[in-house]
Amino acid sequence: MRFSFYMPSNILFGAGSLDELGKVALPGKKALIVISAGKSMREQGYLARVEALLHKNGVESVVFDRIQPNPVKVHVMEGAKLAQEQGCDFVIGLGGGSSIDSAKSIALMAKNPGDYWDYIFGGSGLGKPVEHGALPIVAITTTAGTGTEADPWTVITKEETHEKIGFGNKYTFPVLSIVDPDLMTSIPPVLTAYQGFDALFHAVEGYIANCATPMSDLFALKSIALIARWLPVAVREGENREARAHMALANTLSGFVESTSSCTSEHSLEHAMSARHAGLAHGAGLIMLSHAYYSFFQNRIPQHLYENMARAMGEDVDALPREERAGAFITALDKLVEACGMSHLRMPDFGITSEELPDLAKNARETMGGLFELDRYKLSFDETVEILQNAFSN
Numbered sequence: 001m002r003f004s005f006y007m008p009s010n011i012l013f014g015a016g017s018l019d020e021l022g023k024v025a026l027p028g029k030k031a032l033i034v035i036s037a038g039k040s041m042r043e044q045g046y047l048a049r050v051e052a053l054l055h056k057n058g059v060e061s062v063v064f065d066r067i068q069p070n071p072v073k074v075h076v077m078e079g080a081k082l083a084q085e086q087g088c089d090f091v092i093g094l095g096g097g098s099s100i101d102s103a104k105s106i107a108l109m110a111k112n113p114g115d116y117w118d119y120i121f122g123g124s125g126l127g128k129p130v131e132h133g134a135l136p137i138v139a140i141t142t143t144a145g146t147g148t149e150a151d152p153w154t155v156i157t158k159e160e161t162h163e164k165i166g167f168g169n170k171y172t173f174p175v176l177s178i179v180d181p182d183l184m185t186s187i188p189p190v191l192t193a194y195q196g197f198d199a200l201f202h203a204v205e206g207y208i209a210n211c212a213t214p215m216s217d218l219f220a221l222k223s224i225a226l227i228a229r230w231l232p233v234a235v236r237e238g239e240n241r242e243a244r245a246h247m248a249l250a251n252t253l254s255g256f257v258e259s260t261s262s263c264t265s266e267h268s269l270e271h272a273m274s275a276r277h278a279g280l281a282h283g284a285g286l287i288m289l290s291h292a293y294y295s296f297f298q299n300r301i302p303q304h305l306y307e308n309m310a311r312a313m314g315e316d317v318d319a320l321p322r323e324e325r326a327g328a329f330i331t332a333l334d335k336l337v338e339a340c341g342m343s344h345l346r347m348p349d350f351g352i353t354s355e356e357l358p359d360l361a362k363n364a365r366e367t368m369g370g371l372f373e374l375d376r377y378k379l380s381f382d383e384t385v386e387i388l389q390n391a392f393s394n
Contacts, residue, residue: 003213006170007259009139009150011177011252015245018140018180022053027136027175028089030060032110034079034103035094036067044186046142050094062086064106067095070278071102072159076116080109083135090136093174096195097146097282100139101154104172107135116156123163123367134171142183144234144247145195145283147202147255149177157275163367164275166267173259179252181245189235193340194283196231196247199254200224200336201286205264206257208297208305209374216261219253221312226250228313228332232339264375266293268368269388272360273352275367280350287337288345292390294333298326300377306330347392357388 012020031054033047041047047063054061064079083091083106091110093103109116111132121127139149148154152168187195203223206216227250233243270285298306303326310317310328313336317325337343352360361384365372372379379387 001214003215003260005215005260007150007173007256009174009177011150011179013179013249013252015180015182015241017178018049018183019053021050021140021178022056024057024176026057026059026090026138029058030062030086030088031090031092031138032079032083032086032088032106033061033063033092033094034067034099034106035063035065036069036096036099037065040186041095041142046094046183050092050140061092062088067099067102068278069098069281070157070164070274071098071155072157073116074159076102076105076109076156079106083107083110088135090138092138092140094140094142096141096143097148097198100141100148100174101146101156103139104134104137104148104152104154104168105156107137108172110135117158120165120167122165122370124158124161125165130169130171137172137174139174139177141177141179141251143187143191143195144184144244144251145198147199147251147253147258149174149179150252150255151258153258155271162275162363164271165367166263166271179248181241181248184244184248185239185241187238189238189341191281192235192238193231193342194281194287196227196234196283196340197287197290197342198283199247199251200227200231201266201290202254202263203227203250203257204309205266206254206261207309208301208376209262209264210376211374212261216257219256219260221308223250223253223257224309225312226253228336231336235340262374263371265364265372265379265384266290268364268371269293269360269384271368272363275363276356276360277351280352284345284350287342288347288394289387289391290333290337291330291394292387295330296383296387296390297375297377298330302376346394352392354389354392357392358385361385361388
């Protein structure tokens with residue numbers, strides 16, 4: 001029962017909460033607004049609303065709009081340079097996880113010298129200490145996927161070496177996060193599913209990680225239950241505001257999990273996949289890994305963990321023979337994948353070949369090997385390849 005709990009972000013949650021941006025105390029007078037290179041933030045009117053609300057609050061703004069779905073280091077450095085040149089004193093991440101993650105990394109590099117990879121642990125990162133903190137970060141999420149509005153983590157790819165590595169510290173917690181489910185109703189069904197499963201696996205991995213605590217368990221099981229109940233509804237009925245609100249809450253709770261526990265090696269494996277195949281959505285990669293990954297661990301970690309997650313997902317676990325109860329989680333997971341229309345996903349459809357699986361396993365272990373240390377069962381290299389091969393064959 002020993003744990004620490006640190007979650008310093010002020011979170012404004014609920015339908016219509018974006019309007020609070022026009023009157024809430026903000027951490028500066030000039031913001032760099034970080035958005036994706038896509039059209040949605042402009043076409044949906046979200047960028048214009050944010051700019052208008054900032055103006056109402058006496059804040060100037062500059063837009064940086066080059067972020068990719070799998071954000072890359074070069075854009076972090078470009079965004080940091082723009083923030084410095086324009087005299088921005090805080091950074092707003094507007095959009096999904098890629099924009100908010102990038103905003104965190106940009107905020108850090110706007111105040112620290114050198115290259116972003118100087119501060120990264122793992123792979124070719126130098127692991128230098130962050131001596132000058134970061135500009136304050138405001139997160140305005142328009143998706144229910146990464147939980148990044150409620151944790152310090154940011155995931156960036158060093159494109160020339162195909163290293164996709166998570167990083168974070170006390171400086172990269174948002175000082176303010178706005179979670180307005182009304183901003184999420186326009187997300188297409190496929191992206192809703194990808195994002196929802198990312199949130200699910202943040203909660204699931206945080207629940208089975210060897211660093212889990214009573215606090216993270218509390219958040220994780222509630223997040224899992226909400227996603228199992230409401231993600232299929234959000235996928236089918238994008239305009240369903242009740243479903244979007246429950247998914248937004250599940251997502252924020254999964255961020256709390258990441259602040260109080262951690263991901264496990266499933267995320268390392270997926271990062272290796274999408275670092276090499278930039279067109280692979282993170283959530284899609286996690287879905288393709290999930291059956292093989294959790295089936296491998298089923299009889300290698302305490303059974304009650306799987307049983308509790310199955311209960312949270314609505315399975316009548318106690319009606320089953322004891323030896324079948326842990327397997328009910330795999331059953332529930334497969335049902336959810338099917339209900340969200342994701343059973344068709346296959347690695348070859350994203351350009352992944354069977355020949356590269358050992359290289360992906362090597363990349364995962366070398367770039368984000370720390371997450372393998374948080375598994376309750378220590379994977380060998382051959383077992384890592386075995387999971388990838390089983391996922392490839394599914």
